[in-house]
Amino acid sequence: MHDLIDTNSARRANARNGPMQHKPKNRGSLGQGTAEDAWRFLAAVVEFSDDAIITKDLNGIITSWNKGAERLFGYTAQEVIGKPVALLIPEDRPDEEPAILARLRRGERIDHYETIRRRKDGTLLNISLTVSPVVGADGRIIGASKIARDITERKLAEQALHASEERFRTLADNISQLAWTASDDGWATWYNRRWYDYTGMTFETMKGRGWESVHHPDHVERVKRKLEETFRRGEAWEDTFPLRSKDGEYRWFLSRAVPIRDQEGNITCWFGTNTDITELREAREALARSHDELDKRVEQRTASLREAIAQMEEFSYSISHDLRAPVRAMKGYAQIVLEDYGGLLDDRGRDFLDRILRGSSRMERLIHDVLTYSRLASCEIQLQPVSLQKLLQDILLEYPELQAPRAEVAVRAPLHDVIAHEPSLSQAISNLLRNGVKFVAPGTTPKLQVWTEMRGSKVRFWVEDNGIGIKPEYQHRLFGMFERVHQDPRYDGTGIGLAIVRKAAEKMGGRVGVESDGITGSSFWLELPAPPTS
């Protein structure tokens, strides 16, 4: 073996003399002093380097072993020098050493070769090798020098990173949204699997600005504008737009992206997602359509209803006119016959004409009452506070049969206000009062008492008469249509008056009733809500 760098002898020298110290003959650099000093210096450099520096001959026998190697592999120099370097190589890599040596003989350097070696204690470690041929004075390769670096930590970090990336990838590929990353200028750098599943594209076609091709032509311009603008401002981005699926159909996506910043706050990339909201949109649209449909239907129904009501009003209005005319004619002619030819008739004849006249009058009253009832039933009413006091005064003035000397009406003032529909209330009260004065024993002056009573939030309006009363067993029929609970012909009623009172009460949200012992008169009541107390 050519003697060149005999680090081993230097080591042995160290062992004898203590730690080698560099003692330049002159102060300063390597260039000065003896050749021996220079070599010693270099030897020291190698010896004390932190990296593991190992030399071997062309047969793979270890010829030198520095402190770094001792630390890294656990063997002392004494234990390994003279032994084959294969000692360090795990059994599953039998071809590595021969391959390295072959390359060395060819004069190649091996740079940052990552591999696994075994320590003295059996544990494996990841190392990065740089192997250089050692050239003798005659230019021939005599061995190899290896520098081994422990890359275990780096490897672990790499693995952890890889595992982390795997986890991320799995996560990203399995969320239901499409996801992607892009650079600051809107160039896509990664897509999750969902994106490819949906678009049917590959990274090749989608990278960079490739995403523009799956946007709908009507929308792509506005999306690009907003994206570029938002990215420029560094704000979170949100937009809704259609994307083309691999089948060529467009679905709507709600898309968001957030900037990822480094420690200085600079944006390193953007992370975005797209969520399919097609069904949501469709549901919303369907809902809106249903609403419109419903609105339309309600409008139609209301219109039909209004029309029906108007028709009914029209009907009552004209029917009463059409029914009245012939009745009026009948009455008129009977009257004329009686006036002009009555003298030619006997009592019976004149009586017959009277009956015709009475019948016609009754007919007129019936038509009038039915018209009143139907109008009341079909009208739309609005409820407001009404002064009963004032209303009563008006009614008393309107009907002579309620005034002296024909009747006495005593009003116990003050009468409480009510919430009602004035025309309907007027009709109801008129009917009650006029009934009250009608049904009295012959020869009696009708006397009415009128007052109001508070009952909680309601007002009860009372009309008490001194009339013939209503037998208790008939009271439940009293307010029905065409019901007459006496047969005395002296009392002429259409049987509709009280039905009108009840209908009016119903429409105003109130009630009616009667109290009578059937002998000494009756007390009718009408109950309505009181105005809220102020």
Place this chain on the structure above:
Amino acid sequence: MTSTNKSILLVEDDENDVFFMKRAMEKAMLAPPVHVAINGQEAIDYLAGTGKYSDRASFPLPNCIFLDLKLPFVHGLEVLEWIRTQPSLAQIDVFVLTSSPEERDRQRAQQLGAKAYLLKPPTAKMLLEVLESGCALTA
């Protein structure tokens, strides 16, 4: 019996009501000529003097009008509306004579300038009352 060369236009489609009106006038001792228009359009034609009604000798402008409301073709209130637009007819009193006690009809008639709102059937008493206040048919 008082007679003058004043006349009355009765706008009425029901022949019975025409009969009753004429009888009431008799009973009231009034006998001015009564011209009858049997529907709203005829009433307007008469008052406007169109067609045969241009012969004012035969069809003179009336001093007062008794106007039914429920008429064929043109409703009584529409006739009244039309009359209001004719300055030449401003002097004529219009009495609405109807079977309809509808408050809305009464109010509308009043708005349109009717002198009175009367309910059928007309009686001698009724006629004397209204005609005294205007029209001056009685001497």
